[in-house]
Structures are given as C-alpha cells and as structure tokens.
Amino acid sequence: QKEVEQNSGPLSVPEGAIASLNCTYSDRGSQSFFWYRQYSGKSPELIMSIYSNGDKEDGRFTAQLNKASQYVSLLIRDSQPSDSATYLCAVKSNTGNQFYFGTGTSLTVIP
Amino acid sequence: SAVISQKPSRDICQRGTSLTIQCQVDSQVTMMFWYRQQPGQSLTLIATANQGSEATYESGFVIDKFPISRPNLTFSTLTVSNLSPEDSSIYLCSVAQGPGQPQHFGDGTRLSIL
Numbered sequence: 001q002k003e004v005e006q007n008s009g010p011l012s013v014p015e016g017a018i019a020s021l022n023c024t025y026s027d028r029g030s031q032s033f034f035w036y037r038q039y040s041g042k043s044p045e046l047i048m049s050i051y052s053n054g055d056k057e058d059g060r061f062t063a064q065l066n067k068a069s070q071y072v073s074l075l076i077r078d079s080q081p082s083d084s085a086t087y088l089c090a091v092k093s094n095t096g097n098q099f100y101f102g103t104g105t106s107l108t109v110i111p
Numbered sequence: 112s113a114v115i116s117q118k119p120s121r122d123i124c125q126r127g128t129s130l131t132i133q134c135q136v137d138s139q140v141t142m143m144f145w146y147r148q149q150p151g152q153s154l155t156l157i158a159t160a161n162q163g164s165e166a167t168y169e170s171g172f173v174i175d176k177f178p179i180s181r182p183n184l185t186f187s188t189l190t191v192s193n194l195s196p197e198d199s200s201i202y203l204c205s206v207a208q209g210p211g212q213p214q215h216f217g218d219g220t221r222l223s224i225l
Contacts, residue, residue: 032211043203043216044154046112051211088153090214097142097210098169101154 003027004091006102014110019076021105023089026070032092033065035074037085038104044088048074079109113138117204117217124194125225131190132220134204139184142207144214145177149200157202160187196224 004025013019021035032051036044050056050063050072062075072091076083086104093100114137124130134143143160157177158166166179181187191198201221205214 034213043219046213046215049213092211097159097207098144098156099214103153 002102003100004089004102006087006089006105008103009106010108011105012108012110013079015079015081017079017109019079019083019107019109021074021076021087021089021107023072023074023091023102024070025072025089025091025100027091027094027100028067028070029094030067030091031094033063033072034090034092034099035061035063035072036088036090036101037083038088039085047087076107079107081109081111084108112215113140113206115204115206115215115217117220119220120218121221121223123223123225126194126196128194129190129192130194130220130222131188132202132204134187134189134206134217136185136206140206141184141209142212142214143181143187144205144207145179145187145189146203146205146216147200148203148219154203157189160189191222194222194224198222199224 034049035047038044048063050065056063060077064073088104089102090099116135118133145157146154157172158168160181178190201219203219204217207214
C-alpha cells in the first residue's frame with residue numbers, strides 16, 4: 001500500500017469553477033500535511049499546510065483535513081487557467097522527518 | 112522563505128562519470144533533503160542531509176552511489192556516482208526550518224546520461 005494516494009487525473013474544470021483534489025494517507029499517526037503545486041518543468045511550490053482537523057482557507061484555496069478518515073483535500077475556488085498544474089499531496093512521516101509525496105493530480109482549467 | 116540556489120540547473124554526462132550537485136541556502140536551515148523525480152513521476156526521497164554527520168538514506172539508496180555532504184547549515188552537495196542511463200532524472204534539494212515544517216524546494220538539476 002502506498003503511503004499517500006491521489007487520483008492522477010487528469011482533472012479538467014472550466015474557468016471559474018471549483019476544482020476538488022483529494023488525497024488519502026496510510027500513516028494514522030501523521031500530524032502534518034501539505035499541498036504543493038508543480039508547473040511543468042518547474043519544482044514544487046508550497047500552497048498550503050494543515051495540521052488540525054477541519055478547514056483552512058488561504059485566498060482561493062481551502063485545505064480540508066479529516067484525520068479519522070485519513071483524508072486531505074484541496075479546493076480551488078474560481079479556478080483560473082494559471083491554476084493548470086500538477087498538485088502534489090505530501091504527508092510527514094509520524095516516525096521521522098521525511099515527507100511522503102503522492103503521485104500528483106494533473107489539473108487543467110479550461111478558459 | 113529561504114532562497115535556495117541549486118547548481119547546475121542541467122547537465123549531460125557520460126556513463127561511468129559522476130556529477131556533484133550543490134544546494135546553497137541564503138539563511139541557516141535545520142533540515143535539508145535530496146529528492147529524485149523521474150519523468151512523469153512524483154518525488155522520491157534519497158536522503159536527509161545531516162549537518163556534520165553522515166546522511167540518512169532511504170531504502171534503495173546507498174552512500175556509495177549517492178554520497179552527500181553537509182558541512183554547515185546553509186550548504187549541501189549530492190554526488191551521483193558511476194552514472195548510468197537509469198540515473199537520468201531531476202534531482203531536487205529541499206529545506207525546512209524544523210520537524211513538521213513545510214519543505215521548500217530548489218529549482219532542481221536536470222541530469223541526462225549519454
């Protein structure tokens with residue numbers, strides 16, 4: 001079983017819509033969760049971090065965490081073509097300092 | 112967040128040679144990591160670079176193939192030794208200010224093997 005699983009997509013949404021990205025993880029003791037955006041040919045860029053159950057909002061982005069269900073999601077409101085990228089979910093190991101990354105979800109926002 | 116400079120940005124190397132990648136941060140950071148990202152795939156952690164001591168390697172990665180140095184809190188190098196076509200990949204360094212803190216990535220080194 002992979003440590004972090006994401007739907008690889010591709011996910012296509014029209015401009016202005018809400019994009020919903022999902023991630024599940026296997027380490028029940030994990031406490032730190034992150035979403036990264038990676039444009040083609042570029043390195044990952046941190047979008048959000050979340051540590052507590054519930055929602056965390058930052059501009060058009062909302063991260064949602066449910067530790068009981070071992071589930072993390074990212075909502076992008078008012079999606080823009082510039083949001084087209086691969087989104088990586090990362091979970092910090094409960095027993096060390098390493099992060100486990102999902103395989104990423106490719107998002108395309110259609111103008 | 113810290114400014115991370117990674118060099119070289121890309122290189123083409125001959126089989127059997129080695130390449131050393133440098134990662135320089137503009138401020139002291141607690142944690143530095145080295146990742147590999149193969150085409151179309153996600154990030155795989157190679158090792159955690161420990162200041163003043165041997166790096167901590169993940170399963171499947173060994174010091175003879177991927178020697179790492181970290182002489183201080185702002186600098187680390189990763190060497191990829193005895194290069195083969197399977198080593199063609201993007202290598203990324205990342206830094207974090209502490210356990211559980213977000214990691215931030217350098218721009219990466221794109222390595223191709225002839």
